[in-house]
Each structure stands twice: as structure tokens, then as C-alpha cells.
Amino acid sequence: MATRIVFSQPGGPDVLHAVTFTPADPQAHEVQVANKAIGINYIDTYVRSGLYPPPSLPSGLGSEAAGVVIKVGSAVSHIKEGDRVVYAQAPLGAYSDVHNVAADKVVILPNAISFEQGAATFLKGLTVFYLLRKTYEIKPNEQFLFHAAAGGVGLIACQWAKALGAKLIGTVGSAAKAEKALAAGAWRTINYQEENIVERVLALTNGAKVPVVYDSVGKDTWEASLSCLQRRGLMVSFGNASGPVTGVNLGILNQKGSLYVTRPSLSGYITTRAELEEASCELFSLIASGVIKPEIPENQKFALADAANAHRLLESRATRGSSLLLP
Numbered sequence: 001m002a003t004r005i006v007f008s009q010p011g012g013p014d015v016l017h018a019v020t021f022t023p024a025d026p027q028a029h030e031v032q033v034a035n036k037a038i039g040i041n042y043i044d045t046y047v048r049s050g051l052y053p054p055p056s057l058p059s060g061l062g063s064e065a066a067g068v069v070i071k072v073g074s075a076v077s078h079i080k081e082g083d084r085v086v087y088a089q090a091p092l093g094a095y096s097d098v099h100n101v102a103a104d105k106v107v108i109l110p111n112a113i114s115f116e117q118g119a120a121t122f123l124k125g126l127t128v129f130y131l132l133r134k135t136y137e138i139k140p141n142e143q144f145l146f147h148a149a150a151g152g153v154g155l156i157a158c159q160w161a162k163a164l165g166a167k168l169i170g171t172v173g174s175a176a177k178a179e180k181a182l183a184a185g186a187w188r189t190i191n192y193q194e195e196n197i198v199e200r201v202l203a204l205t206n207g208a209k210v211p212v213v214y215d216s217v218g219k220d221t222w223e224a225s226l227s228c229l230q231r232r233g234l235m236v237s238f239g240n241a242s243g244p245v246t247g248v249n250l251g252i253l254n255q256k257g258s259l260y261v262t263r264p265s266l267s268g269y270i271t272t273r274a275e276l277e278e279a280s281c282e283l284f285s286l287i288a289s290g291v292i293k294p295e296i297p298e299n300q301k302f303a304l305a306d307a308a309n310a311h312r313l314l315e316s317r318a319t320r321g322s323s324l325l326l327p
Contacts, residue, residue, distance in 0.1 A: 004096035008058040010050030013311040032071035037119035038325040039064035060093030066118035076103040088123035112288040120322035125283040130269035140165035145213040150177035158184035201228040219243040231257035295321025
């Protein structure tokens, strides 16, 4: 028997509860992973709340974890029992002791990287990879705006941008978060509680604005983000922390300089096995070399059965770095 977190109807953290189950054997192209550390991501709250409805209810939750392979499907040859692995694009249900995952979505976790580091960085790191390397390829010395720079994705973006020699301008909600972003490698920060984002970007860029904005906040920062862009700049809207952007007036893109907008997702950029291997190889080399240092505060490590409290803390905007469930 194993334990997993499920919910039977969309809602707040209270809808999450633990149940016991008997894991099914993996299908031919699957592996079964005994999870050692499970990543908690903001997208999980979207699924739980109903913003991104699951295929059916009741449903499991979570798509990211690191652990040890305990069973292998009959058609799998590149993964074997006992392998240390990490995954971030599994079907819902990673909030579990045991999870069956398509073998093509699993990669070997190098010995130099712990299970906690793997689960804390894989989804967020793959996200930063496609944002900074594929959606728009950030160049050395380039200035750009990245919202929520002290969050889990943001802190990895700060470190990655510094490694690229680029100048990340990060928005944050407090002086303490500004310190964290700067320590991670942000070039400058903007405390949106005290400063006007657009005015500060104009000042930092000597009026030139930026060629690209990465925005995971959504509704609350949409118009400010557009106003920070250069002529023909790119708005990358990749999250909805403040709520989804709706009722978009395309005319505003013309008025602000023939702007481009994209709404990317991980699955649109890391779809094939080759793409997953390219992204994970670059990410793992940065972690193993110490360029990217995962931050996992002790108060953000939760028992599996405590998933509801983990979501409450995440939605309070009081977290730093990454949060984990530890089965």
C-alpha cells in the first residue's frame, strides 16, 4: 500500500486529503518511481482551484518529483530498477509515495545532485531554460525585466541570467526579497510595494526600456509589463499568480510599439526526448558546478500528508525559493 494526495472538487487547500492505494504496475513504456522528494509548484494551486481543471475528479496532484525506480515497463531499455531519477512532466499524481511515469519524461539524476535539489529545481529549471534560452534568447549585457524574482522560478532565473552575463531587473514585494534576488544574481530590483515599475525601468535603462518582459504574475502586472517594452518588444506571459489576463485589447500592442505577446508553456518547448535531454543537461551542469544553488528553507519542507498547509504557505506569498513534500 502507498499514500497519495487527492481532491474530489476544486477549491482551497482544504480540499486536499491523503488516501491509501495499491499502485498499479507500470505500463510497457512507463517506470514506477518511489518518490524521495516531491516538488510543489504554483501551477499545482491552479489545478487544485479549478483554474486549470484536471481531466477528471477525484484527481491526484503534482507533476514533479525525484526518487528511485522500483519497477520498469516491458518496453523500457534506457532506465533500470535502482536508477536515481527526476521528472517534471508526469501525469497528475506526483504528490504520492509511488508514481508511474512515462519513461521518456524521466531523466537520470546525477549523483552530484540530491533528491531534494532535483525535486526543488527540475520543473523550475526547465522553465527558466525555455524562457531564457528558447522563447527569447537572452544575450550578454542585455537588460530585461523578470517579475517575482525572489520566487522559486525567479531565483533560478537570477542565477542563470548572471551566468549568461545578462542584466536581470527583478520585481519583488519586499526589501528582504530584494536582498535575496540580488544575492542570487539580479542586476537590479524593483520593490513594487514602494516603487512604480514603469518609472523605475525607464530610469534603469536610461529611457530605452527592455526588449523582453517575463511575467508570471498575470492580471496585476499586465499593463505595466507592456509599458516597459521597447518598440517591437516581446511580452512573455507564463503564469497567473494574481489571476489570468482576460479581455485583451490587441490595439494596445499597436499603441505601445507594435509589441509581440506569447503565452508559452513547458510542454510547448520541451516536448521530445531530445529537447528534454538538452534542457536537463544544461540545467544539471549549472547545478553540479554550483552556478545554480537551490534554496529550500527548512520551514518549506512538509510531510506528504501536510500538503494543504504547504499550499496555504505558497499562496500567502511568504515563501522563498522552493517548497517540497517529503514522503
